[in-house]
Amino acid sequence: MQTVFTKCAAMTPFSLSKVIKEEGGHSVSTKKKKTKEEIEAARALKIKKKEEEEKQRWRWWEEEKYEDGIKWKFLEHKGPYFPPEYQPLPDDVKFYYNGKPVKLSLPAEEVALFFAQMMDHEYTTKEVFRNNFFRDWRKEMTLEERQLIMDLNKCDFGELNAMHKQKVEARKNLSKEEKLVNKEANQKIVDEYGYCVLDHHRERIGNFKIEPPGLFRGRGDHPKQGMLKKRIQPEDVIINCSKDSRIPEPPAGHRWKEVRHDNTVTWLASWTENVQGSCKYVMLNANSKLKGEKDWEKYEVARKLKTCVDAIRAQYQEDLKSKQMGTRQRAVALYFIDKLALRAGNEKEEGETADTVGCCSLRVEHITLHDTLDEQKCVVEFDFLGKDCILIVILRNVTAAMKDNVAEKLLSYNRANRAVAILCNHQRAPPKAFEQSMANLQAKIDSRKEQLDLAKKELKQAKKEAKGSSDNKLLIVVEKKKKAVQRCEEQLLKMEVQATDREENKQIALSTSKLNYLDPRISVAWCKNMEVQLDKIYNKTLRDKFAWAIDMTEHDFVF
């Protein structure tokens, strides 16, 4: 039900001027002085690579759609990638129970390490987490271990935790070369398992790795937090691919749970997860045809809604007065969803998940009615936990004005983006060092201001000296100072705008609405009209995901 809200109304129609797009020249490395030719060659290579990529791109949006329900005609892949086997602890790293060292069996040791690795996390202090963990851990123990280890508080994971920290540290301190070796090894895995062939085209898989075992990290007050998420075996995995494709090989000594050939679904592999009993799927990346087409359809639905939304609104206003209670309730629900962008709010099994609600599962205790609140009459106050246990408390007011400097244009774009994020309640924890980083930025602004004052003074002085004189050198100096002042002003403005943007963004996550709610065609058209380069608002991933929109959208696109 949540659809697209944009600020396209604030857009002023500009004439289209073709902008030659070029990957911003920030070069990758910081090697010694490169010769001009080298830099030039590197840039040429980059452009060539980009063109190559563009040539390779599957322009599926120009093709005819398949008949209803058919997702593909041919699908071939290598199967999912399994996490490495558990490596036993070295002999000098010991677990202690009640002060005495205990050599654990391998399965019990593995689970103990899961806990030890999380000890710096708040999770491990929570009662529910500790209880769930301990119960599941004991199931992995041998009979003797179970008889000995009766109390989590008597367990000492200190050495395991220290070893883990050391490993993390060591990984951080690897030399450049070693890091490169790792990177290449990872790339090899991606090359082998990270792609599939779907109807003659090579497509990137979104999540080709089987989720490794560990302790379940539910959000909020989740009753199952801390439970053991078990290791998945090939015997648990269903493979989906074409009959006439090369069927993926299970790891040596194993077999798949099942191999099926269902082209009415988009997944390549699936398994059932043990904590909640839900299915997990291996699916394609966001830049694939299957995901892109669906996304495009979504925005088309939103666009259609525009033509009937007035009628829907009139209807529910009418229904609010209906004699049927059910109709009135539906009208209120619709009103909430429309006005406040609440999610639908399905029923959930009690005790299985955290207590979160949406529109239809709201309860009386989530709402307070005020005759007056803050000088406003008849106010409804909502206070409840929504998806991902994000607190929803409703208030809002946003306006945006258009300026002509790029930084300001972007601020205005971000504000529009932010309006949607606020409407949809997309929150984030304020970054750890937010206040500090804000202060740093302010300090920079202050110092830049001083610099500007100085530069202005110098310019004045230079002008004075150059006055009346026809000495070319002096004139050049004046020009130089002018430039310096200008540069300073630009930088100052940029920083000030950045500070505003950041402050307004403190606990709002823009990425979700940008990724899922804003019709990319509106953003693309906005860039064209505003003469803002697209990569200022979309990074590589987003440009990839929205390739269809970038390709098909002209400046006159109207949502």
Add this chain to the structure above:
DNA sequence: ATAGCAACTTAGTAAAAATGCA
């Protein structure tokens, strides 16, 4: 009519990579 579930989208957080800065 509806409960249950498979399939898919949406979402925030953690880790990794890129960038900025003294």
Add this chain to the structure above:
DNA sequence: TGCATTTTTACTAAGTTGCTAT
């Protein structure tokens, strides 16, 4: 040039939807 900060990517939990079986 090495460290800190910021941005991007990876990961996976938490929703919604619509079909199927009862």
